[in-house]
Amino acid sequence: MITKHLSEVTTKFNPFSKQAKTCRIFLATLPANARQTMKINSKVLPRDTDAKSELKIKFKDGREMQFDPDKHSIKDVAEEVDRHSRVLNRQAELAGS
Amino acid sequence: MSPRLGICRDCLRKIRSPSSSTKRYLAAAAAATATTPAAPPSFEAQPPPIARFPRTQPPSHKPPEFRKSQLHRQYTSLLRSTPLLLLFQHSNLKSQEWVSIRRELSIALSKVDETYPQTPPLADSTKLQIIQAGIFESALRIAEYYKPPPPPSPGDSLATPSSSPESTNATPDPSNPIFTHALSRHAHDAVYKFKNAHPLTPLLSGPLAVLTFPTVSPPHLKAALSILAPDKQAGFPAPTRRASPGYYDGAVQAGVAKMMLLGARVEGRVLDQGGVQWVGGLEGMEGLRAQLVALLGAAGANLVGILEGAGRSVWLTMEGRRGLLEEEEKKE
Structure with a gap:
């Protein structure tokens, strides 16, 4: 996953539900120095909560994405993030050259 | 494999599948062994049971070296x-x-x-x-x-020698701990x-x-x-x-x-x-002990207070009465 264009990640999940896997694996795919380059807010919900888990991503160009971890797997999330990141990559290349 | 060994394919097939004569011979031999009575045990000593695995390395579901x-x-x-x-x-x-x-x-x-x-x-x-x-x-x-x-x-294991781990691992006996470890x-x-x-x-x-x-x-x-x-x-x-x-x-x-x-x-x-x-x-544990001591101390203090209370009130009444009497005496 291309993570260099992310500026903010907000997650909220209940680890005892199966849907938390998307959020947790997304957090695990961020690089080791991610906290210096982006803002990461993650909240662990209690076990018997009714609150829905969420995953919000902001890019450096201002684009925001919101995923529903109940429906989207980590594969879908990575695909979407990469799709926009590749566009940003290309823009950066064109601007640089 | 056959080209490396230098055996032609036909020969290899012959080696792999026994010919009809070989099959006939095998069937005859099997029939002969089935019909001949078993030899008395006194002539041939029973071969010792073959250990399928060492005693220090019991069989496991996954290979233990992984x-x-x-x-x-x-x-x-x-x-x-x-x-x-x-x-x-x-x-x-x-x-x-x-x-x-x-x-x-x-x-x-x-x-x-x-x-x-x-x-x-x-x-x-x-x-x-x-x-x-x-x-x-x-x-x-x-x-x-x-x-x-x-x-x-120990009595059971003596009665059923067939469950000894050396002799077999084909039928694991659940009562033998060598077959029931965590792996x-x-x-x-x-x-x-x-x-x-x-x-x-x-x-x-x-x-x-x-x-x-x-x-x-x-x-x-x-x-x-x-x-x-x-x-x-x-x-x-x-x-x-x-x-x-x-x-x-x-x-x-x-x-x-x-x-x-x-x-x-x-x-x-x-x-x-x-x-x-x-x-x-x-x-x-430390905190609970402190709490218990505090609780017992408070209860004791309460008890002392209550017991003292009766005596003190009597004393107060008597003192008050004495004061009154003394004042009355002075007036007279």
């Missing part, structure tokens, strides 16, 4: 022995950050050991280790749901139906680390939580800059930010973050 088999054994033993286990997600911590976090943790725990000299020291035996989630899940099932059958009494096929079959049954199972995915304590000691848990998952509102503040300056190193701070407390297993029960904080907030 790393995952040994990890499975290690996790099973860990789960059976530890009453307090915290599960953390670690997101890409560097080795330097692991080293610093472990250092701070051991410093904090040894400080607690010094404050509670009566309790056994836990700083050296508390361990923060990365686990393999899949193997840990299987080990958890074995530790929770598998009860090995009790070993047979055995028996154990695997017994817990297979409990897949995904344990409430801790949804936590076991992604990068995981466990912190294990040899006993449930709330003060130690509190110290560990304030290092690894500080939460000021819940009563687990991070140590102050003056108390432990090492905690504010860049590596420790970066590492702690990437650790996430997911849940815990406390004496067989599964707790979430709030539950862990509740256990950590308990006073422990």
Whole structure:
């Protein structure tokens, strides 16, 4: 996953539900120095909560994405993030050259 | 394979499939052995039973030389022995950050050991280790749901010599402990139906680390939580800059930010973050003792007060009456 264009990640999940896997694996795919380059807010919900888990991503160009971890797997999330990141990559290349 | 050996294909086929004459011969030989009466045992001594595996290496479901088999054994033993286990997600911590976090943790725990000299020291035996989630899940099932059958009494084993481990491994006898250890096929079959049954199972995915304590000691848990998952509102503040300056190193701070407390297993029960904080907030044996002393002292003081009260009120009444009488005498 291309993570260099992310500026903010907000997650909220209940680890005892199966849907938390998307959020947790997304957090695990961020690089080791991610906290210096982006803002990461993650909240662990209690076990018997009714609150829905969420995953919000902001890019450096201002684009925001919101995923529903109940429906989207980590594969879908990575695909979407990469799709926009590749566009940003290309823009950066064109601007640089 | 055949070209390398230099045998032509036809010959190879002949070698592999016995010819019709060979088959006939084999059938005749089998019939002969079936019809001939068995030789008396006195002529030919029975060959000793062939050991299929050494006594020190009982058969296991997965080959024991694999790393995952040994990890499975290690996790099973860990789960059976530890009453307090915290599960953390670690997101890409560097080795330097692991080293610093472990250092701070051991410093904090040894400080607690010094404050509670009566309790056994836990700083050296508390361990923060990365686990393999899949193997840990299987080990958890074995530790929770598998009860090995009790070993047979010596009289039974003498009565059934056929179950001796040297003679056979084709029909594992469940009463023989050599076939019922945690890695055995028996154990695997017994817990297979409990897949995904344990409430801790949804936590076991992604990068995981466990912190294990040899006993449930709330003060130690509190110290560990304030290092690894500080939460000021819940009563687990991070140590102050003056108390432990090492905690504010860049590596420790970066590492702690990437650790996430997911849940815990406390004496067989599964707790979430709030539950862990509740256990950590308990006073422990020392605190309970202090509370009990305070309670008993307060009750004693109350009792003394009540008993004194009657005497004091009598004294007060008598004093008041005496004062009145003295005043009346003066007037007269």
